[in-house]
Amino acid sequence: MPSTDQPVIVTSDWLKDRLGSPDIRIIDASWHMPAAGRSGAKEFDEAHIPGALFFDIDEIADTASSLAHMLPPPEKFSARVRKLGIGDGTMVVAYDAYGMHAAARAWWMFRAMGHENVAVLDGGFLKWRADGLPVTTDTISPFQRHFVARPNWSLVRSYGDVRKIVDTHSAQIVDARPAGRFAGTEPEPRAGLRGGHMPGALNLPSASLLRPDGTLKRKEDILRAFAEAGVDLKKPIVTSCGSGVTACVPLLALASIGLRDGALYDGSWTEWGGRPDAPVETSA
Secondary structure, three states, rough: OOOOOOOEEEHHHHOEEEOOOOEEOOOOOOOOHHHOOOHHHHHHHHHHHOEEEEEOOOOOOOOOOOOOOOOOOOOHHHHHHHHHOOOOOOOOEEOOOOOOOHHHHHHHHHHHHHOOOOEEEEHHHHHHHHOOOEEEEOOOOOOOOOOOOOOOHHHHOOHHHHHHHHHHHHOOEEEEEOOOHHOOOOOOOOOOOOOOEEEOOEOOHHHHHHHOOOOOOHHHHHHOOOOOOOOOOOOEEEEEEEOOOOOOHHHHHHHHHHOOEEEEOOHHHHHHHOOOOOOOOOOO
8 A cells, every 4th residue: 555655745945955866756747738839848858857857648648549648558658667767666756847737647647557656846847947946958868677557447537437427426526627618618729529517527627726836735725625616525536627637636636635546537528528428517
Protein backbone atom coordinates (compact mmCIF):
# COMPACT_ATOMS: atom_id res chain seq x y z
CA MET A 1 0.00 0.00 0.00
CA PRO A 2 1.28 3.55 -0.74
CA SER A 3 2.51 5.56 2.18
CA THR A 4 0.27 8.39 3.29
CA ASP A 5 3.52 10.31 3.93
CA GLN A 6 4.26 10.44 0.20
CA PRO A 7 4.21 14.13 -0.79
CA VAL A 8 1.71 15.10 -3.45
CA ILE A 9 2.96 18.67 -3.88
CA VAL A 10 6.54 19.92 -3.58
CA THR A 11 7.69 23.54 -3.54
CA SER A 12 10.28 25.25 -5.69
CA ASP A 13 12.62 25.52 -2.69
CA TRP A 14 12.22 21.81 -1.97
CA LEU A 15 13.13 20.89 -5.53
CA LYS A 16 15.95 23.45 -5.79
CA ASP A 17 17.68 21.81 -2.83
CA ARG A 18 17.46 18.40 -4.52
CA LEU A 19 18.52 19.20 -8.07
CA GLY A 20 20.86 16.48 -9.28
CA SER A 21 19.63 13.88 -6.81
CA PRO A 22 19.99 10.43 -8.40
CA ASP A 23 16.76 9.25 -6.76
CA ILE A 24 14.60 12.04 -8.23
CA ARG A 25 13.59 12.42 -11.86
CA ILE A 26 12.06 15.73 -12.96
CA ILE A 27 9.68 15.65 -15.91
CA ASP A 28 8.24 18.54 -17.91
CA ALA A 29 4.73 17.44 -18.91
CA SER A 30 3.73 20.71 -20.59
CA TRP A 31 0.82 20.40 -23.00
CA HIS A 32 -1.24 22.98 -24.85
CA MET A 33 -4.56 22.89 -26.65
CA PRO A 34 -3.98 22.61 -30.42
CA ALA A 35 -5.57 26.04 -31.01
CA ALA A 36 -2.98 27.66 -28.72
CA GLY A 37 -0.30 27.30 -31.40
CA ARG A 38 2.27 26.30 -28.79
CA SER A 39 4.47 23.24 -28.47
CA GLY A 40 5.44 21.85 -25.09
CA ALA A 41 8.43 20.05 -26.60
CA LYS A 42 9.68 23.19 -28.38
CA GLU A 43 9.34 25.30 -25.26
CA PHE A 44 11.16 22.61 -23.28
CA ASP A 45 14.08 22.88 -25.72
CA GLU A 46 14.14 26.64 -25.16
CA ALA A 47 14.22 26.46 -21.35
CA HIS A 48 13.57 23.91 -18.62
CA ILE A 49 14.51 23.02 -15.07
CA PRO A 50 18.04 21.55 -14.91
CA GLY A 51 17.96 17.77 -15.12
CA ALA A 52 14.39 17.62 -16.44
CA LEU A 53 13.23 15.45 -19.33
CA PHE A 54 10.19 16.01 -21.52
CA PHE A 55 7.15 13.81 -20.85
CA ASP A 56 4.87 13.91 -23.88
CA ILE A 57 1.31 13.05 -22.82
CA ASP A 58 0.25 12.83 -26.46
CA GLU A 59 2.90 10.21 -27.26
CA ILE A 60 2.97 8.33 -23.97
CA ALA A 61 -0.61 7.43 -24.72
CA ASP A 62 -2.85 4.93 -26.43
CA THR A 63 -2.19 6.25 -29.92
CA ALA A 64 -4.49 3.57 -31.38
CA SER A 65 -7.44 5.37 -29.80
CA SER A 66 -9.32 8.07 -31.70
CA LEU A 67 -9.32 10.08 -28.45
CA ALA A 68 -6.40 12.28 -27.47
CA HIS A 69 -3.81 11.22 -24.87
CA MET A 70 -5.73 8.26 -23.48
CA LEU A 71 -3.89 6.18 -20.89
CA PRO A 72 -1.47 3.87 -22.74
CA PRO A 73 -1.17 0.11 -22.33
CA PRO A 74 1.01 -0.73 -19.30
CA GLU A 75 3.76 -2.17 -21.50
CA LYS A 76 4.09 1.06 -23.48
CA PHE A 77 4.08 3.20 -20.34
CA SER A 78 6.81 1.05 -18.80
CA ALA A 79 8.96 1.20 -21.93
CA ARG A 80 8.70 4.98 -22.21
CA VAL A 81 9.44 5.82 -18.59
CA ARG A 82 12.40 3.42 -18.47
CA LYS A 83 13.96 5.51 -21.24
CA LEU A 84 13.46 8.57 -19.04
CA GLY A 85 15.62 6.95 -16.39
CA ILE A 86 12.68 6.27 -14.10
CA GLY A 87 12.83 3.09 -12.06
CA ASP A 88 10.48 1.41 -9.63
CA GLY A 89 12.06 3.30 -6.73
CA THR A 90 12.48 6.69 -8.42
CA MET A 91 10.65 9.72 -7.08
CA VAL A 92 9.07 11.59 -10.00
CA VAL A 93 8.41 15.34 -9.85
CA ALA A 94 6.20 16.66 -12.65
CA TYR A 95 5.76 20.26 -13.71
CA ASP A 96 4.35 22.15 -16.68
CA ALA A 97 4.42 25.55 -18.33
CA TYR A 98 1.32 26.71 -16.49
CA GLY A 99 0.92 26.76 -12.74
CA MET A 100 -0.70 23.35 -12.56
CA HIS A 101 -2.19 21.71 -15.63
CA ALA A 102 -0.80 18.74 -17.56
CA ALA A 103 1.59 18.00 -14.68
CA ALA A 104 -1.47 16.82 -12.74
CA ARG A 105 -2.28 14.50 -15.66
CA ALA A 106 1.25 13.03 -15.54
CA TRP A 107 0.88 12.60 -11.77
CA TRP A 108 -2.38 10.70 -12.29
CA MET A 109 -0.86 8.56 -15.06
CA PHE A 110 1.96 7.36 -12.81
CA ARG A 111 -0.49 6.55 -10.04
CA ALA A 112 -2.78 4.72 -12.47
CA MET A 113 0.25 2.66 -13.45
CA GLY A 114 0.94 1.78 -9.81
CA HIS A 115 3.77 4.26 -9.15
CA GLU A 116 2.79 6.30 -6.09
CA ASN A 117 6.18 7.95 -5.62
CA VAL A 118 5.19 10.98 -7.71
CA ALA A 119 4.53 14.63 -6.91
CA VAL A 120 3.72 17.89 -8.71
CA LEU A 121 5.78 21.06 -8.50
CA ASP A 122 3.56 23.69 -6.89
CA GLY A 123 3.10 26.58 -9.31
CA GLY A 124 5.01 24.81 -12.06
CA PHE A 125 7.55 26.46 -14.34
CA LEU A 126 5.90 29.87 -13.97
CA LYS A 127 6.62 30.02 -10.25
CA TRP A 128 10.04 28.42 -10.66
CA ARG A 129 11.06 31.25 -12.99
CA ALA A 130 9.30 33.89 -10.88
CA ASP A 131 11.37 32.70 -7.93
CA GLY A 132 14.55 33.36 -9.93
CA LEU A 133 15.60 29.72 -9.96
CA PRO A 134 17.89 28.27 -12.65
CA VAL A 135 16.79 27.15 -16.09
CA THR A 136 18.81 25.57 -18.86
CA THR A 137 18.74 24.37 -22.46
CA ASP A 138 21.10 21.48 -21.66
CA THR A 139 19.76 17.97 -22.15
CA ILE A 140 20.65 14.76 -20.35
CA SER A 141 20.77 11.14 -21.50
CA PRO A 142 19.78 9.00 -18.53
CA PHE A 143 20.51 5.32 -18.15
CA GLN A 144 17.47 3.10 -18.47
CA ARG A 145 16.20 1.78 -15.17
CA HIS A 146 13.94 -1.10 -14.23
CA PHE A 147 10.28 -0.09 -14.17
CA VAL A 148 7.24 -2.35 -14.26
CA ALA A 149 3.75 -0.85 -14.44
CA ARG A 150 1.28 -2.35 -12.01
CA PRO A 151 -2.00 -0.75 -13.09
CA ASN A 152 -4.40 0.50 -10.49
CA TRP A 153 -7.62 0.39 -12.50
CA SER A 154 -9.61 1.74 -9.54
CA LEU A 155 -8.35 5.20 -10.58
CA VAL A 156 -9.73 4.91 -14.14
CA ARG A 157 -13.29 5.03 -15.46
CA SER A 158 -14.53 4.22 -18.97
CA TYR A 159 -17.58 5.47 -20.87
CA GLY A 160 -19.50 2.38 -19.78
CA ASP A 161 -18.56 2.97 -16.15
CA VAL A 162 -19.72 6.57 -16.25
CA ARG A 163 -22.92 5.71 -18.10
CA LYS A 164 -23.76 3.38 -15.21
CA ILE A 165 -22.99 6.14 -12.72
CA VAL A 166 -25.36 8.49 -14.54
CA ASP A 167 -28.08 5.82 -14.43
CA THR A 168 -27.54 4.64 -10.85
CA HIS A 169 -26.08 7.72 -9.09
CA SER A 170 -23.48 5.43 -7.53
CA ALA A 171 -20.83 8.17 -7.54
CA GLN A 172 -20.52 11.92 -7.98
CA ILE A 173 -19.33 13.19 -11.35
CA VAL A 174 -17.23 16.32 -10.88
CA ASP A 175 -16.75 18.25 -14.14
CA ALA A 176 -13.66 20.49 -14.10
CA ARG A 177 -14.49 22.48 -17.24
CA PRO A 178 -15.28 26.23 -17.03
CA ALA A 179 -18.85 27.04 -16.05
CA GLY A 180 -19.93 28.23 -19.51
CA ARG A 181 -18.90 25.00 -21.21
CA PHE A 182 -20.53 22.95 -18.45
CA ALA A 183 -23.76 24.89 -18.88
CA GLY A 184 -23.63 24.68 -22.66
CA THR A 185 -23.66 28.47 -23.05
CA GLU A 186 -20.09 28.58 -24.39
CA PRO A 187 -18.80 26.46 -27.28
CA GLU A 188 -16.47 23.54 -26.86
CA PRO A 189 -12.95 24.11 -28.22
CA ARG A 190 -13.07 20.82 -30.12
CA ALA A 191 -15.22 20.63 -33.22
CA GLY A 192 -18.19 18.29 -33.31
CA LEU A 193 -18.91 18.19 -29.58
CA ARG A 194 -22.25 19.07 -28.05
CA GLY A 195 -22.38 21.58 -25.23
CA GLY A 196 -23.56 20.80 -21.73
CA HIS A 197 -22.77 18.12 -19.18
CA MET A 198 -23.58 14.61 -18.04
CA PRO A 199 -26.91 14.37 -16.21
CA GLY A 200 -26.39 14.90 -12.49
CA ALA A 201 -22.80 16.14 -12.84
CA LEU A 202 -21.44 18.85 -10.55
CA ASN A 203 -19.31 21.71 -11.84
CA LEU A 204 -16.00 22.52 -10.15
CA PRO A 205 -13.73 24.39 -12.58
CA SER A 206 -10.12 23.39 -12.04
CA ALA A 207 -9.05 27.04 -11.87
CA SER A 208 -11.13 27.49 -8.72
CA LEU A 209 -8.66 25.26 -6.86
CA LEU A 210 -5.62 27.38 -7.73
CA ARG A 211 -4.25 30.69 -6.52
CA PRO A 212 -3.46 33.47 -9.03
CA ASP A 213 0.19 32.37 -9.12
CA GLY A 214 -0.82 28.85 -10.15
CA THR A 215 -0.13 27.19 -6.82
CA LEU A 216 -2.66 24.92 -5.16
CA LYS A 217 -4.96 26.54 -2.62
CA ARG A 218 -4.81 25.79 1.09
CA LYS A 219 -6.74 22.88 2.57
CA GLU A 220 -9.56 25.01 3.95
CA ASP A 221 -10.04 26.71 0.57
CA ILE A 222 -10.05 23.37 -1.24
CA LEU A 223 -12.68 22.05 1.16
CA ARG A 224 -14.75 25.20 0.62
CA ALA A 225 -14.54 24.90 -3.18
CA PHE A 226 -15.78 21.32 -3.15
CA ALA A 227 -18.55 22.15 -0.69
CA GLU A 228 -19.73 25.12 -2.75
CA ALA A 229 -19.88 22.85 -5.80
CA GLY A 230 -22.15 20.49 -3.86
CA VAL A 231 -19.61 17.67 -3.61
CA ASP A 232 -19.84 15.31 -0.64
CA LEU A 233 -16.29 14.18 0.11
CA LYS A 234 -17.60 11.11 1.93
CA LYS A 235 -19.02 9.70 -1.32
CA PRO A 236 -17.18 8.32 -4.37
CA ILE A 237 -15.93 10.89 -6.87
CA VAL A 238 -15.18 10.58 -10.58
CA THR A 239 -13.77 13.63 -12.33
CA SER A 240 -14.12 14.69 -15.95
CA CYS A 241 -13.14 17.65 -18.15
CA GLY A 242 -12.56 18.23 -21.85
CA SER A 243 -10.04 15.47 -22.56
CA GLY A 244 -8.87 14.15 -19.19
CA VAL A 245 -6.19 16.75 -18.40
CA THR A 246 -7.60 19.46 -16.11
CA ALA A 247 -9.86 16.87 -14.43
CA CYS A 248 -6.69 15.65 -12.76
CA VAL A 249 -6.38 18.96 -10.87
CA PRO A 250 -9.32 18.23 -8.52
CA LEU A 251 -7.92 14.72 -8.01
CA LEU A 252 -4.58 16.27 -7.08
CA ALA A 253 -6.31 18.72 -4.74
CA LEU A 254 -8.17 15.86 -3.06
CA ALA A 255 -4.97 13.86 -2.67
CA SER A 256 -3.26 16.89 -1.12
CA ILE A 257 -5.79 16.77 1.72
CA GLY A 258 -5.49 13.01 2.14
CA LEU A 259 -8.26 11.77 -0.16
CA ARG A 260 -6.54 9.59 -2.77
CA ASP A 261 -9.39 7.40 -4.02
CA GLY A 262 -10.92 9.67 -6.65
CA ALA A 263 -11.03 8.33 -10.21
CA LEU A 264 -10.81 9.92 -13.66
CA TYR A 265 -13.12 9.45 -16.62
CA ASP A 266 -10.28 9.24 -19.13
CA GLY A 267 -12.33 9.90 -22.26
CA SER A 268 -14.06 12.87 -20.59
CA TRP A 269 -16.22 15.25 -22.64
CA THR A 270 -14.34 14.56 -25.88
CA GLU A 271 -15.79 11.06 -25.75
CA TRP A 272 -19.13 11.78 -24.07
CA GLY A 273 -20.01 14.92 -26.01
CA GLY A 274 -19.01 13.25 -29.26
CA ARG A 275 -21.36 10.29 -28.83
CA PRO A 276 -24.92 10.85 -30.09
CA ASP A 277 -26.20 8.16 -27.70
CA ALA A 278 -24.81 9.82 -24.56
CA PRO A 279 -27.38 11.82 -22.57
CA VAL A 280 -26.59 15.51 -22.13
CA GLU A 281 -28.03 18.25 -19.95
CA THR A 282 -27.62 22.01 -20.37
CA SER A 283 -28.29 24.98 -18.14
CA ALA A 284 -29.16 27.25 -21.04
